[in-house]
Amino acid sequence: MNRKSLLVSNRHSTEICPKQISRIMDFNFENELKGKIALVTGGTKGTGKAIADRLLKAGAKVIITARNTPEEPSDDAYFIASDLSKPEGTKNVVEEVLDKFGRLDILINNMGGSETPGGGFAVLSDEDWESSLQTNLLAPVRLDRGFLPGMVSQGDGVIIHIASIQAKLPLYDSTLPYAAAKAALVNYSKSLSNEVSPKGVRVLTVSPGWIMTSSSSRMMERIAESSGGSVEQAARGVMDALGGIPFGRAAWPQEVAELVGFLVSPRAAYLTGTEYVIDGGTIPTV
Structure with missing residues (x-):
């Protein structure tokens, strides 16, 4: 099968094509992160789960947190149930991680999302804005504040903020508060890196475009059911709303996880303060 037909056959699928993914999965990352303790927020499904799996493969001790228990419980990752959109939820996670493990080496602020209604600025209430800011900006800020003192003290650590290309390419009619919160997260991440990188802590931002998770597939x-069209037409509509994806499909969660896995590894020891966009070419500017 040639590359074009491979892309078409997998464009709207949540399944990973073995031939495509083998280049990633065949690498031996065992022990690259041995001895490291990592926390992945929103780590029970989608991109967060893919990131957690990738760090486990590299030998890290992985902690995952989410509001609900994992759909597929694993003995490999330590789970903490918590609502990080609330200050007390963040406090509980910080305390439990430090009490049980003594420190944290890698923090992946992956949790995020938008539940606000579509329709532009006029339909958005203060509560809509507050909810998006709490989930997408203030939760990472509070977690950073909880774990950074320990990282600075040990002179080593990595923080990754998972943002979004909507920080630069907002969809005003559907996710305005989310886009604004992610833009603030990118700016905050850069500023934080300037402060703590001289103290041994690397801070980076990963901004994905559209990711084909199980929730995206649903x-x-x-959309297809409500419009009377096909799933392929619905996916094409989403890509059109983004201005097109030159690569022809959404990202797989494992592809985003592979980027994160590299950035937290010793191979990326000189990288800090930078935003890495993984969007299949969606953003039309350099």
């Missing part, structure tokens, strides 16, 4: 099905 969204395509709902």
